[in-house]
Amino acid sequence: xxxxxxxxxxxxxxxxxxxxTCQGDGLRYYYASWYLQRPGQAPVLVxxxxxxxxxxxxxxxxxxxxxxxxxxxxTGAQAEDEADFYCSSRDxxxxxxxxxxxxxxxxx
Amino acid sequence: xxxxxxxxxxxxxxxxxxxxxCAVSGASINTSNWWTWVRQPPGKxxxxxxxxxxxGSTDYNPSLKSRVLISVDKSKNYFSLRLTSLTAADTAVYFxxxxxxxxxLNWFDLWGQGSxxxxxx
Numbered sequence: 001x002x003x004x005x006x007x008x009x010x011x012x013x014x015x016x017x018x019x020x021t022c023q024g025d026g027l028r029y030y031y032a033s034w035y036l037q038r039p040g041q042a043p044v045l046v047x048x049x050x051x052x053x054x055x056x057x058x059x060x061x062x063x064x065x066x067x068x069x070x071x072x073x074x075t076g077a078q079a080e081d082e083a084d085f086y087c088s089s090r091d092x093x094x095x096x097x098x099x100x101x102x103x104x105x106x107x108x
Numbered sequence: 109x110x111x112x113x114x115x116x117x118x119x120x121x122x123x124x125x126x127x128x129x130c131a132v133s134g135a136s137i138n139t140s141n142w143w144t145w146v147r148q149p150p151g152k153x154x155x156x157x158x159x160x161x162x163x164g165s166t167d168y169n170p171s172l173k174s175r176v177l178i179s180v181d182k183s184k185n186y187f188s189l190r191l192t193s194l195t196a197a198d199t200a201v202y203f204x205x206x207x208x209x210x211x212x213l214n215w216f217d218l219w220g221q222g223s224x225x226x227x228x229x
Contacts (some may be wrong), residue, residue, distance in 0.1 A: 033215035035154075042203055042222050043154065048215035086154050090214045095167050097144070097156040097207075097214060 004032075004087055004100035011106040012077045020072045020103045022087030030089040032070035034063060037084045037102075046085075047072060074105075082107045110134040112204050112220035119226050126191040126225055130204030137180060138162045142207035143187040144216060145178060147200040155200075159207060160187055194227045201225075 004024035012018035022032055031050040035043035045054050047063035050070075060081070062073045070089075074081055087100040116128035130143070137143065145157040158168035160178045168176050177190040191198060202225055206218040 030212050030214055035216070037154075042219040043216070044219070045215060045217050048217070049213055054217060088154075088156075088214070088216070090209070096169060097159070099146075099154040099156060102153040 004089065004098050006085075006087060006100035006103045008101065009104045009106065011108055012074070013108050014079065015076055017073065017075045018077055018105065020074075020085050020087075020105065022070045022072075022100045023068055024089070024098065024100075025068055026089045026091045026098055027065065027068045027070050029092055029094070031065055032063070032087045032089050034061075034070075034072045035086045035088065036081075037086065043086060077105075077107050079107050081105060110206070110218055112206065112218055114202060114204050114220045114223035116202075116223055116225070118224055119228065120194055121229050122195055122227055124194050124227075126189070126194055126198065126202075126227075128189045128202055128204075128223060128225070129186050130188070130220055131186045132206075133185070137185045137187065138182050140208075142209055143178075143180060144205045144207045145189045146203045146205055146216075148203070148222075149197070149200040154203075157189065157191075157202075196227050199225065199227045 034047040037043045046061045051063040064071045085103045111133045113131045142159040144159040158178045160166045160180045175192045180187040201222040203222045204220040205216040207216050
């Protein structure tokens with residue numbers, strides 16, 4: 001399958017740690033990239049090249065990967081982390097990009 | 109500061125054609141990037157439409173391939189999206205993005221603000 005699967009919704013208590021996962025065959029060949037999207041805004045890259053963070057992205061965000069599963073971990077979740085999170089990679093052929101369905105993170 | 113800016117009509121008729129451009133400012137489009145279109149229907153997730161390299165090489169989402177054309181104009185430093193045979197299901201916010209792809213790697217580090225396109229008569 002060329003799809004990426006994410007849990008539709010996840011919640012975390014303020015200050016706690018949460019892991020958002022992404023599964024798909026393409027992840028055996030390509031590292032996932034992760035995007036944060038707030039309502040009405042464009043996605044923002046938060047993790048790339050498995051675990052790297054772009055300049056300006058909080059070190060609360062970290063990435064990891066194993067087999068066909070990629071994970072985004074938010075350590076010490078803050079209210080401003082409440083958003084939709086999407087994973088992405090290429091499919092096994094490398095010719096097409098795929099996105100996960102997105103995970104809505106609620107910070108309680 | 110590199111910026112991407114989408115432009116195009118916000119309302120298109122069913123069976124018509126959507127045409128959007130993405131102006132790249134602050135950097136040349138003639139780089140080792142894949143210039144990409146992504147869309148997001150209201151209340152739904154992101155969908156990759158396709159990409160173009162500065163050489164003109166393209167790849168498209170198989171589900172849209174028969175209706176999509178993405179092109180690049182290096183002289184004007186922009187790239188374009190053309191989507192034909194529109195239906196209400198094509199109503200979405202259309203984003204342009206700068207992509208990087210390497211061996212085992214792919215990401216989008218820069219996005220436009222998005223352009224809402226409504227398909228309606």
